Amino acid sequence: MACFSAVEQYMYPTAYSLFFIIGFPANCLSLYVAWVLMKKGNNLAVYLINLSVGDLLVIAVVMFNSFYMGSGFLCCISVDRYLAIVFPLHFARVREVRTTVLLSVIIWLAVIVLHVSLFTYTETIWNFCASRMCEEPMIMTATAANVAITRAALGFLVPYGVIFLSNEIIRAERRKICRLLFSLLFTYLLAFMPFQVVMFIRGLLEPGNCSVTHNLRDYYMVFVAMTTINSVLDPILYCLISDSAKTEMKRLFKVCEEQFSKIYSSNQVKLSCFSPTSVRLEILLQLFLH
Structure with missing residues (x-):
């Protein structure tokens, strides 16, 4: 790739200028909102703060690449949502703000170590100086190709797999929750609607009319007994649907x-x-x- 081509001369300056003009204030606002939420005890806000900081570093320092960091925090958010929906009463300590801060520190350290090793191996820091910024090796060596494949697998495929599986499980659990809610609604109607209908009819027709009282008494007694169905079926439904x-x-x-x-x-x-x-x-x- 030749130096000072149209891409370097026009596309890069225009694109990164737009990134900075739009991204810097947007991420500052996101950082502020996430900070307020974190002070209120929202554990997801910790991950959002780290994502905003990483994005600000990308915008302010072009040399910084937050790809792996972003993947790590997106994985954390997906797993957190998975635990919150699938196991709402378990893993409470894992979802505390203190734990998310610790996980964030671990991710940052891992990303820093990974970037330093990659920079050292690929001589990226040396190539990033102003006089060599436009140079890009066209042909990969065998070792560089293996490193690129490993980076793609660990930096993209694994995080994508975690995020995808978490979202699929969340969707399945949501469908299960919808079935539970529908079953509870059906049970509620079965238990209480007949009784309420009879009570409504009695309220309209029964005052001063003994024949209505006599005709509806058996139905009334049966429907009163049916109101206990709700108390019987609810725990069964919970147990059958909840793994x-x-x-x-x-x-x-x-x-x-x-x-x-x-x-x-x-x-x-x-x-x-x-x-x-x-x-x-x-x-x-x-x-x-x-």
């Missing part, structure tokens, strides 16, 4: 089964100490337990 609830139920059943087995074993030992009639009692106990 964590299913896991806890399985764990509880396993504990109960172990305790039941211990009691059953102790009963067998006690029965073996009795007369021959204990054999019949043991058979009856087995039939009862199974």
